[in-house]
Structure formats: structure tokens, C-alpha cells
Amino acid sequence: MDALEVGSPVPDLTLSGEGGREIRLSELWRRAPTVLVFLRHFG
């Protein structure tokens, strides 16, 4: 997989919500610009 750079389309992956609910990224960004904060193991 090529590294994403600014200007690239973000892959529409599915993430997991509480209770196992699946959420596609496009569900988020279609509503509003989305700031994704990637957490470390320790926050």
C-alpha cells in the first residue's frame, strides 16, 4: 500500500465502534471535515 500524502484520497475503511458497531470513514467525512486523532498505546 502506498503511503498516503496530502491530496490523496483516503481509503474508505471500516472501523469498529462500541458494541461492535461498524462505521465506515465516509460516514464521518461526508457530514463534516474530520480530524482523525490517532492515539498511541498510552494515549
Next chain:
Amino acid sequence: MQQNIEALRQRGAEVVAVAQGSGDEAARFCRMLKTDYLCLGDPEKQLYAAFSLPRDSWWNITAQPFLDDPGLAFDRIRHASLKGSVMRHSDPRQLGGVAIVDTEGTLRYLHRSRRTDDLPTTAEILAQLDALGAAQ
């Protein structure tokens, strides 16, 4: 960052935290961090891989903090043991980052952390959102 979430929302942005592990683990982790934004799990670490977020060395996450600031390192270990117990499926060496995706699904900003304490300032993220708003 939590104290600045409202400023980001005022720019019309949604903030979503992503953690390695299940959705339930991510939600518990975020409650521990006292966040009020959506937290999602990336159990297969696909999104971390897609964004090519680097991993740190064992030296940098274990020994180096004690050389830099022993008091702070001990304090972090106290908190980390609790947080680490929640995130059983995440990689301790994984570094974080911040990305902004516009409403078309295009990556508009990406900060890949190079060290554990390397994160963009809220002002930097706000400036990026302002630029994005001006462009749309």
C-alpha cells in the same frame, strides 16, 4: 487536546479518535482519557498502516524518557500501566498522528508523530481547518 475540541468544532469539524484494538477497547480507553468525542477501534490496524504512522524504538519509549526527565517518566508509567491494561491489542511502539479529511474524502493535512511527544499544536490544526474552509 480535549480542552480545544470546542474550537475545532466551531470550525465545523468533527473530531474522531482512533485507537488500535476493538471498538469497546477504544471506547473504554477514551472514557479513561475523559474525552467527549467519538472513539473508534482499528482492530486490524489497517488505518494506521494506510497512513504509514511510524513505530518508535523500544529505547525511545522505555529508557530515553528516564534520561530526559525521570520524574515525568515515572509519572507516565503510573498512568500507562492503567491505560495499557485497557488496550490489550495495541502496539506499545506505535506512534500517533493527526489527519484532516475533507468532505470528499481527500487528505488535507497529515502529521505523523516522530516521537511520543511530537503532536501538532491546536493552533496548527485550527489554521489547517481555516485554510480548508477558505478553499471550499
